[in-house]
Amino acid sequence: QKEVEQNSGPLSVPEGAIASLNCTYSDRGSQSFFWYRQYSGKSPELIMFIYSNGDKEDGRFTAQLNKASQYVSLLIRDSQPSDSATYLCAVKGTGGYNKLIFGAGTRLAVHP
Amino acid sequence: DAGVTQSPTHLIKTRGQQVTLRCSPKSGHDTVSWYQQALGQGPQFIFQYYEEEERQRGNFPDRFSGHQFPNYSSELNVNALLLGDSALYLCASSLASGQETQYFGPGTRLLVL
Numbered sequence: 001q002k003e004v005e006q007n008s009g010p011l012s013v014p015e016g017a018i019a020s021l022n023c024t025y026s027d028r029g030s031q032s033f034f035w036y037r038q039y040s041g042k043s044p045e046l047i048m049f050i051y052s053n054g055d056k057e058d059g060r061f062t063a064q065l066n067k068a069s070q071y072v073s074l075l076i077r078d079s080q081p082s083d084s085a086t087y088l089c090a091v092k093g094t095g096g097y098n099k100l101i102f103g104a105g106t107r108l109a110v111h112p
Numbered sequence: 113d114a115g116v117t118q119s120p121t122h123l124i125k126t127r128g129q130q131v132t133l134r135c136s137p138k139s140g141h142d143t144v145s146w147y148q149q150a151l152g153q154g155p156q157f158i159f160q161y162y163e164e165e166e167r168q169r170g171n172f173p174d175r176f177s178g179h180q181f182p183n184y185s186s187e188l189n190v191n192a193l194l195l196g197d198s199a200l201y202l203c204a205s206s207l208a209s210g211q212e213t214q215y216f217g218p219g220t221r222l223l224v225l
Contacts, residue, residue: 004154034213043202043219044155088154097168098212099145100204102154 003027004091006103015112019076023089023103026070032092033065033072034100039085047087048074079110114139116205116217124223125193133188133220137205144186145214146178147202155202161186162208190222198224 005024013019021035032051036044050056050063050072062075072091076083086105093099117136125131137144143162147155157170161180180186184205190197200221204214 032212036216043200043216046213046215049213090154092212093157097160098143098206098214099157099160099168099170100147100155100214101157102147104152104154 003101004103006106009107010109012109019079021074021087021106023072025091029094030091034090035074036088037085081110084110118203118217122221126225129193130191135203136185141205143206143208145204146188149200193224
């Protein structure tokens with residue numbers, strides 16, 4: 001079992017729809033979770049982080065965390081073609097230091 | 113506010129050669145982490161430097177080594193390059209205290225022929 005798993009996609013949604021991106025993790029002790037966006041040929045860009053169970057909203061983005069189910073998701077409302085990118089879920093490793101463990105990413109395509 | 117910078121942006125080497133990649137962290141940050149991202153994969157943690165010491169290391173061979181300088185900048189060295197070392201090398205900076213959120217530089221794309 002991989003430490004952080006994401007559906008590779010592509011996830012195709014029409015412009016204006018809600019895109020839902022999911023991620024599961026294996027280490028029950030994990031406490032910090034991050035979503036990064038990566039455009040083709042570019043480096044990852046931080047979108048959001050979440051530490052507590054429940055929802056956290058920032059503009060069109062909502063991160064959801066369920067530690068009991070070891071599940072974290074990212075919702076993008078009113079999706080735009082400019083949101084087309086690969087979305088990386090990252091989990092902070094346990095053990096006192098902050099290495100990030102990444103999933104392979106989900107490719108999102110928003111079509112007009 | 114200067115973000116994370118990396119140099120060079122692109123590099124082509126041949127098998128067996130050695131390479132040095134450089135990173136300057138975001139202003140105010142004191143911790144540098146290095147990641148390797150192969151095509152179609154998520155970044156893989158190589159190691160992390162804080163106070164000029166390697167404090168955590170991922171599953172990479174000793175051919176991968178690093179250094180952190182007193183001004184918090186860092187270098188990644190890879191010896192005896194293999195074809196499989198071709199990847200995007202990412203540097204991320206953070207604060208050792210606080211939220212520890214990591215911010216990535218633009219990366220160095222290394223091609224080994």
